[in-house]
Amino acid sequence: MEFKDFGGQFVAGKILDAVKEIETAYNFYKNDQLFLIEYHNLLKTYVGRPSLLYYAKNMTEDLGGAKIYLKREDLNHTGSHKLNNVIGQALLAKKMGKKKLIAETGAGQHGVATATVAALFNMECEIYMGKVDCEKQALNVYKMELLGAKVVQVTNGTQSLKEAVDAALVAWANHLDDTYYLIGSVVGPHPFPTMVRDFQKVIGQEIKQQINEVEGRNPDMVIACVGGGSNAMGAFYEFVNDKDVMLVGVEASGKGLDTNEHAATLTKGQIGVIHGMKTKVLINERGEIAETHSISSGLDYPGVGPEHAFLESIARVKYVSAADNEALEAFTYLSRVEGIIPALESAHALAEGIKQAKRLSKDKIIVINLSGRGDKDIDYISKYVKVK
Numbered sequence: 001m002e003f004k005d006f007g008g009q010f011v012a013g014k015i016l017d018a019v020k021e022i023e024t025a026y027n028f029y030k031n032d033q034l035f036l037i038e039y040h041n042l043l044k045t046y047v048g049r050p051s052l053l054y055y056a057k058n059m060t061e062d063l064g065g066a067k068i069y070l071k072r073e074d075l076n077h078t079g080s081h082k083l084n085n086v087i088g089q090a091l092l093a094k095k096m097g098k099k100k101l102i103a104e105t106g107a108g109q110h111g112v113a114t115a116t117v118a119a120l121f122n123m124e125c126e127i128y129m130g131k132v133d134c135e136k137q138a139l140n141v142y143k144m145e146l147l148g149a150k151v152v153q154v155t156n157g158t159q160s161l162k163e164a165v166d167a168a169l170v171a172w173a174n175h176l177d178d179t180y181y182l183i184g185s186v187v188g189p190h191p192f193p194t195m196v197r198d199f200q201k202v203i204g205q206e207i208k209q210q211i212n213e214v215e216g217r218n219p220d221m222v223i224a225c226v227g228g229g230s231n232a233m234g235a236f237y238e239f240v241n242d243k244d245v246m247l248v249g250v251e252a253s254g255k256g257l258d259t260n261e262h263a264a265t266l267t268k269g270q271i272g273v274i275h276g277m278k279t280k281v282l283i284n285e286r287g288e289i290a291e292t293h294s295i296s297s298g299l300d301y302p303g304v305g306p307e308h309a310f311l312e313s314i315a316r317v318k319y320v321s322a323a324d325n326e327a328l329e330a331f332t333y334l335s336r337v338e339g340i341i342p343a344l345e346s347a348h349a350l351a352e353g354i355k356q357a358k359r360l361s362k363d364k365i366i367v368i369n370l371s372g373r374g375d376k377d378i379d380y381i382s383k384y385v386k387v388k
């Protein structure tokens with residue numbers, strides 16, 4: 001497998017053929033200079049890269065320890081790191097001669113990013129979303145439709161992300177010739193985990209260059225939140241061989257690691273197969289894939305990218321967790337202290353960053369990956385958090 005004991009292609013039949021077709025195409029285009037030029041040009045002119053590396057002076061002084069820098073993925077077009085990947089895969093789909101993009105979405109962020117690029121590339125777009133999620137995220141459903149995508153409401157089972165994935169796979173299997181399935185994180189069968197990491201690794205490459213420009217050296221620590229794990233792999237990958245840079249992934253411990261309401265897959269999961277890959281998975285008492293909980297829907301996933309399971313197994317990355325209430329606290333803290341409203345997912349990384357900054361001395365440097373902006377979370381938070 002690609003990542004020692006983790007990864008693989010646990011799919012069969014027509015889907016396996018389709019996955020192999022993508023693998024062959026990606027193996028060619030990842031070394032194709034014209035493809036890479038086009039991809040990087042879009043990152044620059046459409047996504048808005050490079051994103052800023054911001055020295056959080058107020059936060060640093062307030063906490064009194066290590067110097068904190070924020071990697072501002074929240075400033076990308078559509079408000080998160082997701083477009084880095086979606087642009088890359090949609091470009092690949094176009095090169096493969098596909099006319100239509102399909103994707104599943106939980107809260108709608110990946111759906112909106114996919115619909116955005118479908119509009120840009122003039123491709124058809126179909127987004128599968130659980131009915132319950134459609135009701136919770138009506139604004140994102142409207143956005144996708146505004147962008148020209150068709151949103152398919154999935155009404156079986158729990159009517160959320162897991163069923164949306166299954167429905168998208170069936171739809172894909174029926175239209176393999178002209179349709180590309182665009183996966184939103186470093187998950188799924190090979191080549192998706194590797195390919196999505198390659199499209200996100202620009203984050204870490206920029207961090208390395210930017211921090212060396214201002215500080216003349218690498219950071220001591222890079223911290224990122226982990227749902228499927230794409231923003232974290234993107235931030236970490238460039239530093240994996242720099243052994244003096246500590247890498248810290250932060251999962252969601254929801255209402256607590258001792259409850260059943262969390263999404264801390266690496267901390268509490270076991271080795272298993274989910275969505276075509278061998279990785280760590282959260283399993284319930286009945287031996288089924290567990291239902292997860294996090295205040296941030298982007299971290300609410302019972303699996304994790306196989307490369308993270310590998311990096312954990314060789315102890316190269318340390319995985320910790322932050323609870324709902326810690327994320328909420330970090331969310332309001334950053335808003336107040338720096339005037340930056342983070343995504344609730346990113347607030348998990350911030351919560352860990354705050355702890356580490358207090359612990360480390362002033363000559364240390366921490367980079368926190370701010371994976372997205374908080375606009376999407378305001379409506380929800382405003383119902384729960386009193387601001388005076």
Ligand SMILES: *Cc1c(COP(=O)(O)O)cnc(C)c1O
Pocket residue numbers: 080081082109184185186225226227228229230231232298299343345346371372373
């Ligand atoms: C989707 C999302 C995540 C979680 O996905 P990863 O693949 O783990 O990065 C994190 N932050 C934001 C802002 C997101 O939109």
